[in-house]
Amino acid sequence: MTAIFDLSGRIALVTGGNGGIGLGMAKGLAACGAKLVITGRNAEKNAAAVAELGKGTLAFEADLTDPAAPQALVEKVLAATDGRLDILVNNAGTNIRKRPEEYSDEEWFAVIDTNLTSAMRLTRAAYPALKASGHGRVINIGSMLSIFGGPLHSAYGASKGAIVQYTKSLAVSWSPDGITANAILPGWIDTELTRGARRQSPALHDSVLARTPAKRWGDPSDFAGIAAFLASDAAAFVTGTAIPVDGGFSVHG
Numbered sequence: 375m376t377a378i379f380d381l382s383g384r385i386a387l388v389t390g391g392n393g394g395i396g397l398g399m400a401k402g403l404a405a406c407g408a409k410l411v412i413t414g415r416n417a418e419k420n421a422a423a424v425a426e427l428g429k430g431t432l433a434f435e436a437d438l439t440d441p442a443a444p445q446a447l448v449e450k451v452l453a454a455t456d457g458r459l460d461i462l463v464n465n466a467g468t469n470i471r472k473r474p475e476e477y478s479d480e481e482w483f484a485v486i487d488t489n490l491t492s493a494m495r496l497t498r499a500a501y502p503a504l505k506a507s508g509h510g511r512v513i514n515i516g517s518m519l520s521i522f523g524g525p526l527h528s529a530y531g532a533s534k535g536a537i538v539q540y541t542k543s544l545a546v547s548w549s550p551d552g553i554t555a556n557a558i559l560p561g562w563i564d565t566e567l568t569r570g571a572r573r574q575s576p577a578l579h580d581s582v583l584a585r586t587p588a589k590r591w592g593d594p595s596d597f598a599g600i601a602a603f604l605a606s607d608a609a610a611f612v613t614g615t616a617i618p619v620d621g622g623f624s625v626h627g
């Protein structure tokens with residue numbers, strides 16, 4: 375493998391790495407040599423993902439909406455890796471598809487805490503290790519709803535817009551530490567999350583196909599390359615960006 379894309383010896387923590395886009399990214403990082411640590415709430419999904427990612431992969435159960443969980447998770451990871459962490463992928467995410475006027479406080483915070491606050495807490499806890507790495511990487515997952523609005527996406531869109539701005543602040547703050555921070559903005563990808571959305575809104579499937587220039591839904595495997603690139607030395611001067619991976623969805627007028 376070309377040395378600039380080689381992740382041998384690097385340790386990557388991928389939240390929500392037990393399925394969907396997170397597992398797609400974890401596979402890309404592993405293919406370039408990184409050692410993977412994945413998290414999710416579901417032990418069975420964690421075990422299945424470890425089987426796919428191969429020997430040496432670590433998995434921890436954590437509900438990242440618990441305010442203490444991110445710090446505890448980072449401590450567990452560092453205990454298992456001799457204090458090393460090079461790549462943090464904040465991917466865990468959720469949505470509660472409701473109109474803005476129907477949102478309760480509880481639902482709002484469930485979405486914001488999963489998609490945004492947990493990423494802040496994890497990133498803050500990981501900072502000393504990322505700095506010590508000398509080539510720390512933060513990869514945050516936004517959405518098309520980082521750019522657009524949607525009738526059932528008020529909390530989700532707020533969290534996904536905010537995580538892009540958070541990413542920019544990380545990039546500016548931590549460049550002197552050799553840490554880059556970038557966001558990936560997935561288009562419509564076939565995962566558990568969007569299967570739920572399609573059950574709720576049956577017309578969604580065809581409307582996504584009609585609007586997406588690539589004329590297909592994205593697949594988690596579409597995220598292997600972008601994650602590996604952003605984590606690699608090849609992307610050392612790429613920071614503060616928000617990169618759509620959407621089959622052209624966001625540029626279709």
Ligand code: NDP
Nearest residue numbers: 390394395414415416437438466467517560562563565567
């Ligand atoms: P999935 O539902 O397949 O994956 C979500 C992941 O997040 C799961 O691994 C889940 O693990 C984990 N997770 C959810 N809530 C928590 C929690 N409270 N604590 C810990 N882990 C949690 O969805 P996707 O793969 O589609 O989503 C991944 C990311 O991509 C999300 O941030 C999502 O918003 C974003 N995205 C997805 C798009 C799509 O079209 N699919 C489009 C744009 C953005 P477990 O089930 O074990 O808890």
